[in-house]
Amino acid sequence: MTLRAKVSAGRLNGKMREKTLTMDTLNPQVKAVEYAVRGPIVIKAGEIEKYLEEGGTKPFSEVIKANIGDAHAMGQQPITFLRQVVALCTFPELMDSPSFPEDAKWRAQRILQGCGGHSLGSYSASPGVECIRKDIAAYIEQRDEGVPSDWENIYLTTGASDGIMTILRLLVSGKDSSRTGVMIPIPQYPLYSAAISEMDAVQVNYYLDEDNCWALDINELYRAYQAAKLHCQPRVICIINPGNPTGQVQSKKCIEEVLHFAYEENLFVMSDEVYQDNVYTPDCQFHSFKKVLYEMGPEYFNSVELASFHSSSKGYMGECGFRGGYMEVINMDPEVKAQLVKLLSVRLCPPLAGQAAMDVIVNPPQSDEHSYKQFHQEKSSVLGALADKAKLTEQILNAVPGIKCNPVQGAMYAFPRIFIPPKAVEEAKALGMQPDMFYCLRLLEETGICVVPGSGFGQKDGTHHFRMTILPSIEKLKVLLGKVRDFHISFLKEYSALE
Template identity: 70%
Template sequence: MTTRFSYSTSKCERGSEEKSWNTDVWITEGLQQKCLVRNRGTHTDKMSVNGVRDHEKVLTLDTMNPQVKCVEYAVRGPIVQRAVQIEKELKTGIKKPFTEVIKANIGDCQAMGQRPITFFRQVLALCSYPDLFEDSKFPEDAKARALRILQACGGGSLGAYSASQGIEMIRQDVAQYIERRDEGTKCDPENIYLSTGASNAIVTMLKLLVSGEGACRTGVMISIPQYPLYSAALAELGAVQISYYLDEDHCWSLNVNELRRALQEAKSHCSPRALCIINPGNPTGQVQSRQCIEDVIRFAAEEKLFLMADEVYQDNVYADGCKFHSFKKVLFEMGPRYSEKVELASFHSTSKCYMGECGFRGGYMEVVNLDPDVKAQLTKLVSVRLCPPVPGQALLDVVVNPPQPHEPSYSTFIKERSDTLSALAEKANMTQEILNQIPGIQCNPVQGAMYTFPRIHLPPKAIQEAKEKAEAPDMFYCMKLLEETGICLVPGSGFGQREGSYHFRSF
């Protein structure tokens, strides 16, 4: 059957061109459906019904989402791409001043040789291949954990979808973990959302927060230096980034007066709505004191800001006198004036700490004081992606519910956990000591997390050459370092820094 439609358009504007068209379109239905376009007039090029010439791509840099072009993510940026090219060149026999590329650009512990925790992998293996339950090499507590997880999965299989918010049993285990961590502060499993790592949950929460246009557009306060996920997500969502600076001269501490300065300056061009905190800090490695956290909570309450607490490095605290305090615990210990008022989302992940299980993409978010109607919208939003990876959920469950003293895997688990954290602490201390011995480099003590963010003092000629190449000076430095030594770092300009200062992040 053939159906004929006729239409005409008087003008088609492409740049400065205006053309007249009279077009007939025949749509033929059959085994092979064809659309034949006949153009009448003097023009020989063809125009499809959506206004795109037949020889042009529908999706181009001019037609794509402009917000995506604003996104930058230095951790996997140009230097890392060049590092991959160099690795390929080495494999083909091209001679370099080095034999391998050392990737210190990203916190991927197992890629750098850290061994996974035995118990975690035993449980995951059993969950993935239940025939292994017959294998006597697996301890009984690992089998018990795996069986419990499988019984909570659809069809008893790790390959089935879960509820969009995550497996209910695992959310209950996460809630109990938070209560133990926070010394009895209550946690409702209904406030727990399992996620694809912490990153996915952070972006989801930012999606809920961003609204408005022009001077009413949502502003989100983020630390400088910051983890580039935040600036990238805000650029993609078209939100306004409100930068507050950490104090490098005082071990990257957070000062509430700086928060006030940044907030007041931002109010003229956006509507500040959220405050993001990374504790322990990435890329700066500082650990916030309890007093600092209290000050931040008071500030958020006074200014009616939604608090987002990125706490994925909570087990990575090394410096004497430093201790991790969760925002949730401090909030509730400050009493009802704050605990019933301040809206908080906190995040954790299986990718960091002593686990280092980046590839499994396990994590969770806890929300506190979220409006019930907004919470319903959050649940709807996460349901669009069906569910977080179920193997990642299983891993998260054994992280928050590890072997207990009476179980056969306990001693091995404790030794592996302690050895890993001790090794990370030793490397952090050794790294800062060595960096401070190098002329032109100044590194603050690493109190926690997994990174150093040293300041580099570049000679004027290097800065000038970088500017001539239209590169940030620390980008220029890091690229030179990669080409000459094979060491892959991330320039401080990718994380943000004070004007005139230069840094790099090293893992």
């Protein structure tokens, strides 16, 4: 083995072996990724939780995690019918059990018919099980009052995040990545900024209008686009509707304007519509980008490239752990579609239980079916409670001096603006911390409430916010909001902003 001996002699003459993967050699694009929703403050919350479990004491007895839209973790109960169908698919021996209703059984049978070997343990085709794709297309047609949907444009995904990353990967051009502009709202859900960092694309910020309930102002879009054109090529615009973290529901007129803008500027449109079932204020309504595009006429509907994303994790079902989701992609070049399928195929397929969950969501019990009543009771109970909690959160926060909260029209979060006194800003800066991170850490340490600093989502310079979910039970939410109020007032006093 002379070659080996030679290499050996050359390499190890007295040197210590070094690690090959260090902070110096780590992919710098990974280093650049930030994801505040599970960032430093959440890690800290976990540490405090462990500390309490091990008998440590704090001025509170439990950590309340209002950092992430995780409904079941906050005590929301699963939708019975959905779980029945997935359980039947998982263990088909249950088809003989009299305790499962027939409508759940036939749905499970139908899903299993679409699976290889009639088993949830087979790979599906990479875009998903065919009959589930068809059910999704039928659901979209119904939702959009007859606007046609082609099942071959539907791709099941591993949660919406997976779909969003996949479409961005097609658009952000490898070596030229630092020339590709991706327009995102600010504030945004940090999956977008994280994906842009990981792919080394250019983040093009358009600011939502906080003074106007976080509405999207079309003039701001043009401003952001024109400014970006000087140093990159914007190729895609991302919209989150209903908004995360901002909770606004876009008007039809505003969607039309965005689509016209995308049409004119040759932008690919990515509409993140995972909160489509979460609309609370009576004067707001969800309008899908697809439907609005259709209504703008064939010139638009036959040309604007649009990917819309949905998920099993939000809405009234809150099934985050299933990692179910889908995207509908229209007007994509057929050759590019083939490339998309190829890219998806490398990861084989989305999880089958998540696909099955998605099927129940788009194919719920009908009025003549046994499970209809219970399903609708459970669904309205969740959505009704969320509407109450949205209102309550806005009201209590707006009664606190130095906090201003827009109405939570939709989604699952409040994103109040908080006044942080100059002295506290200075103290944070001295600690090398964003002022709202400093604020949220203090809130966590003193009350056990875990919320995410606004800086993790982006905000106008000089403004400060936090994002909190409205998911805790109404009783817990009241306690939480009371603690936030007391903390905020004492924080203002401490930094002499209140007499």
